[in-house]
Amino acid sequence: MTTFTTTPIFYANGEPHLGHAYSGILADICHRYQRLAGHNDVLITGTDEHGKKIASTAEAHHTDIREFVDQKSAAFSALWRPLVIEPDVFVRTTDTYHKAHITEVWSRLLAKGDIYLGAYSGEYCVACEQYYSERDLNGRQCPVHGREVETISEPTYLFKLEHYRQSLLAYYHANPGVITPLHYQEAIIEQLEAGPLEDLSVSRINNNWGVEVPNDQEHTVYVWIDALFGYITAITSQDGSEQDIANTVHVLGKDILKFHALYWPCLLLALELPLPRKLVVHSWWTIEGEKISKSNPDTIVNPEVFAKRLTADGLRYALVRQKPLSRDGNVSLSEFIETVNADLANSFANLVKRNNTLITQYFAGHISQDNAIALDDECLLLLSSAEEYIQQAATAYQSFSPFEVTLALKQLLDETNGFFHHRSPWLMNKGKGSQHVRQTCFVVANIVRQIAIAISPITPILAQSVLSEFGLSLKTLKWESVAFTDEVNVTGAKSHFQRVK
Ligand SMILES: [Zn+2]
Incomplete structure (x- = not known):
């Protein structure tokens, strides 16, 4: 049987760091085990290259956006060899093939009435490219970046998230362990049980670095939608079909759990597609207690330097031996x-x-x-x-x-x-x-x-x-x-x- 294992489709607005390497190593371990167990497993990775944040980062570096994403994507591509990871597919969301896929998916969702034009007003973190509801914020600050959010009101296309809440909830209740470690599944169940979900804003105006919404050039598709469907772009590029998402294991960090455990399955349900076989969620490596993150330069650890010092095997082993997936660990x-x-x-x-x-x-x-x-x-x-x-x-x-x-x-x-x-x-x-x-x-x-x-x-x-x-x-x-x-x-x-x- 052909199965698929994915790393996240990484956001290409900075250099890869140890956190990305950790996701990749976990995915590769899963991939190698699947192969050893007799499956024809395909390892998928790639870069998510659209969005306002990338456009403005490129501008801040006085670089052409295309050149900027080419360079960042190449850096992610070069991350794997020193870690003895050999992805079978490297998908780029700026590829023509992927963009055609997004346009097609959008049209299906629109035709079904799951996407409609409306307006959205909310608290927005530019760094996350994400709106936050008040209960998720620490005061006025983004829970991930700790920086102040902006209040934004704009026309946007919305996806009827609430429409799929009960189906997803029933699915998670019926399939314990489909998200592992289990407490991440319990956290999502809790969110789903907390009450109706707001419709999800799935397009942006004032950003032309993205996939244009079909027949409405003012809007581009929200980068997260763009990125998530990159998994299916990758699967279909390997002679797989959309249905193969059922044979797919996604490895991801806990900071992007909501996108994978809530938005992604609702989009798949809307398209009448099966849900992923498993989400493997890992916690973070920290430096002096701080999450390793592009927006916190003090925490950047170059994985290649570690691999040179410890050997690739040594780094791979240390990262999984030092802590279980569910616990944060300090890099020492x-x-x-x-x-x-x-x-x-x-x-x-x-x-x-x-x-x-x-x-x-x-x-x-x-x-x-x-x-x-x-x-x-x-x-x-x-x-x-x-x-x-x-x-x-x-x-x-x-x-x-x-x-x-x-x-x-x-x-x-x-x-x-x-x-x-x-x-x-x-x-x-x-x-x-x-x-x-x-x-x-x-x-x-x-x-x-x-x-x-x-x-x-x-x-x-x-x-x-x-x-x-x-x-x-x-x-x-x-x-x-x-x-x-x-x-x-x-x-x-x-x-x-x-x-x-
Ligand atoms: Zn943020």
Whole structure:
């Protein structure tokens, strides 16, 4: 089955930062797991390039708007390679194909009577490009930017949001977990239950940097509408259909939850399309407690610098190992380094190297269960414990909880290291019988091979490096390969992960 995983379609008015990298890494982990699970998963990302804010930022930089968005979009496109992310589709909302799609969707909504011309007056944050109701504001200040909102009144096209409120509410009640972590779904349910929704303003006047509203050149389509439909533009560019939104997982930050969990599904319902398979919502990384944000330069952390320091695997691992999706976390390079060294270098790579060294030295790289005779109780106990941890990791991937994946695998590594040290197979010629050593190395090799496959969505380079020594390639492996094997062949014993300084 073809499935789709998306990052947000990022707003191209600044340079990408660690927050964008985090969204991308989470989406890529989800994508790689889907592939490992046997789906033909397509990874979608892109840039949202319209709107007044971009036009005015370009102007402030004395740059032609087209040049400005080309440059920003290229910066987002270049973000992925150093993080070992290979998107299958990069959609740009300024592409002709996308604009034609927006025009077509608009016409359908208008024909159905879900969009009508009216007027809107409200409190507007220019930075968010969004109106706020009074209850969402902190006094007169935008809850995201902390800057004062402006009161704006203008003609606008409105989308009948309220018309779909009850259907959406019923859907969320009937499908717990369709937004994960669950408390984000509960928050949206609460909003939907709070009473009628105001119709959503879906066009802007006084902005010509956008998709023109068909037959009304004074208006351009609201950038958020433009951006959300970018997902479908991307899907259909890959021979998928609009219906494939049902096979799509959206990964997004909690600051854009409302757009994805409220506006987007109502628009899809209006078009009589299915709703997304899942929304995976993550909280923020903060610097000294402040959200990483383009509008707060002190918080800008260049992800490439981090990836150079920690390696791509190290950065990917640290970001998911340090906190669950639902909790904000403070970026601390020293903690990242500590985690990466403790888990990837010491617990994992070092164990693989020591065990593979023994297998190549003592057993010419080959051990099968036949010549290991019956495994002793300690071996059997660890193997059965490994099976449980690997199952926990699978369950965690399926529920989009990469943090829990790392917990399960780290516990398994700790137990395996304990086993290895307790049995001291390196003492073969100093009192440890060869059968004992053979069994120890056989069990450890079996387990590290399984861990390498199971961790591969998170640390693909390290995983492939380890698997290569077992003669395996991630290109052909499936999750089912994470199982006990009665024969291990090892071709080398190199250092798979250098300690980070
Ligand atoms: Zn704002």
